[in-house]
Amino acid sequence: MGAFLLSIGLLAAGGLGALFFSRRSRLAGLFGAGGALLGAAVGLAEVLPALLDRTPRPLRLDWGLPLGSFSLALDPLSAFFAAPILGLCAAAALYGVEYMEAHSSRRSLGPSWFFFDLLMASMLVLCAARDSVLFLIAWELMTLSSFFLVTFEDEKESVRRAGWTYLVAAHLGTAGLFLLFMLLSRQAGSTDLSAVPALSPLHADAAFLLALVGFGTKAGFMPMHVWLPEAHPAAPSHVSAVMSGVMIKTGIYGLLRVLSLLGAPPAWWGWCLLAVGAVSGVLGVLFALAQHDLKRLLAYHSVENIGIIALGLGVGLLGRAHGMPLVSVLGFAGALLHVLNHVLFKGLLFLGAGSVLHAAGTRDMEHLGGLLKRMPWTGSTFLIGSAAICGLPPLNGFVSEFLIYLGAFYAVVAGGAAWGAVAIGALALIGGLALACFTKAFGVVFLGEPRGEKAAAAHECGWPMRLSMAALAAGCVLVGLCGPMVLFWSSGTLLQVCALPPAAFQSLLFGSVLPPLLWVCGAGAALLAALILGALARAWLLRGRPVGESGTWDCGYAAPGPRMQYTASSFAQPITGLFSFFLRPRERASGPEGYFPASASYATETPDLFRERLYEPVFSGVLRLAWRLRWLQHGRIQLYVLYIALTLLVLLLWRLG
DSSP: OHHHHHHHHHHHHHHHHHHHTTTSHHHHHHHHHHHHHHHHHHHHHHHHHHTTOOSOEEEEEOOSSSSOOEEEEEOHHHHHHHHHHHHHHHHHHHHHHHHGGGGTTTSOSHHHHHHHHHHHHHHHHHHHBOBHHHHHHHHHHHHHHHHHHHTTTTTSHHHHHHHHHHHHHHHHHHHHHHHHHHHHHHHHTSSBGGGOOOOOHHHHHHHHHHHHHHHHHHHTOTTSOTTHHHHHHHSOHHHHHHIIIIITHHHHHHHHHHHHHSOSOOHHHHHHHHHHHHHHHHHHHHHHHTOOBHHHHHHHHHHHHHHHHHHHHHHHHHHHHTTOHHHHHHHHHHHHHHHHHHHHHHHHHHHHHHHHHHHHSOOBGGGOOOHHHHOHHHHHHHHHHHHHHTTOTTSHHHHHHHHHHHHHHHHHHHHOOHHHHHHHHHHHHHHHHHHHHHHHHHHHHHSSOOSSHHHHTOOOOOHHHHHHHHHHHHHHHHHHHSHHHHHHHTHHHHHHHHTOOHHHHHHHIIIIIHHHHHHHHHHHHHHHHHHHHHHHHHHHHTTTSOOOOOOOOOTTOOOOOGGGSOOHHHHHHHHHHHTHHHHOOEEEEEOOOSSSOOOOEEEEEOOOHIIIIIIHHHHHHHHHHHHHGGGGOOSOHHHHHHHHHHHHHHHHHHHHO
């Protein structure tokens, strides 16, 4: 654990150095980003070997707190989530050096880099924590540091509202985790997570539900997702990439860690995750399709992809509950691989959106367009990320979804399982809608003509931002082509999650899982090679020959303008209209009038129904109740002391009785 602790120490030193040099933005960025990059390099040196090492590397130190201990251990499950945290945070830190320069003249960057390094360090501690008190401390540090990052531009009212929405939602989830760890600690007789005994069915069911609520709030399961579309657009784009790419995955990690402690799952756990995954995936992509804010669209796609991960976990749990080990391995393999894939393509897409915002000054797709000619690097990498998130071969999103599909098909063929058909139908619908959504996003933002002066004057970003996007785009391609190798490196984690005998697991992995994946990745490599050879052949055939350009046929209209293009609203309208029962879009239309109409317009707004119909009425009721109880708050210390004394007296009488 020496290198792992050194990595956390370097992050702490970098953050404190950035805070010390707050008045000098360049030095603050140097310390903040340098600490993140150096800490990532040192941490990966120990985390990557731990992926295949099934023997945990423990470290336990006593501390002065009355409960818990500083107990860390790196096992394959911890390493599988720690490695993407280190990799994506390093890319985001490099990106942030240039991205944050635009803010250096208006505010100090030291606190932002301090909280960035603190967020990175707290996520690493959380992944390795083996004591529930330490886990909760790291969880709270992660929440608070990300809150201060989200509210970086706190002079904006929308940013403050997004920050408080996130903080309230996060602590509601934390309340569930407090109850969960109290239950586990009571059964174990200590806060040591490795000492949890076999639980009774009732206690195991209660622990699963508390974990689903507590960790699902951070992960973004519907209907606990409402903070994502508020916080992700408000945060700086490199922070959005980290929050969406790895921070919400700590919820998935926590859920898997608790599942590994609870023993054999009943079937209804799998059904529950399957239902949550289907609802989150389908509604997440539908709400994404209706958005016009590019970063808000990507935030809803995080909900969608978390839904796909939940579908894989549901297939894995149901396969385990029904005695289908191959289905279980395929479901868990697809879910774990999609965790890694989402880190790559969602981190890339948020960095691409940040580059667009950096160049054009807006996230509103209705005012963008034509950026591919002006920003070819950003446009090309964003296209790779868009194809990857849609699950198109030969990119990484296809590989993980293929494994979940394969597990669901095996379940249907082997046992006629209805839940396999549910997973197949949900994945198919999600994939089709995602393709429509990113056709809209890429087409409206990067193709056509600029819809505003800022888009027309956009420029490509600098090399630090380009390199970060290029690294993640290369990761999308490499994982898509080398899926079997990535799955082999993740086999220790997969064995830990599946809870199968090692010999049986190895037989299934090498005999039934890797061969079809090898064929699929080989076909993807052949497709990519054919495309490259075709491009080279075209270049060779056109060598030395004049190549001209001309406009496309425009039906005789010689002056097409940006107003003749599809807008984000009009492109999505047929699909949002089809699903209007779920989305409830609000339309504003002004049709053409007269023989020679001067103007016409169409715009839509799709609010989050869960926020409007569920959370806002509840919190408004709580606020009204709080106002009615204001008479208890007199501002007199003597009365407050009396309240405390009466509370202690009631608790003492209850305990003695």
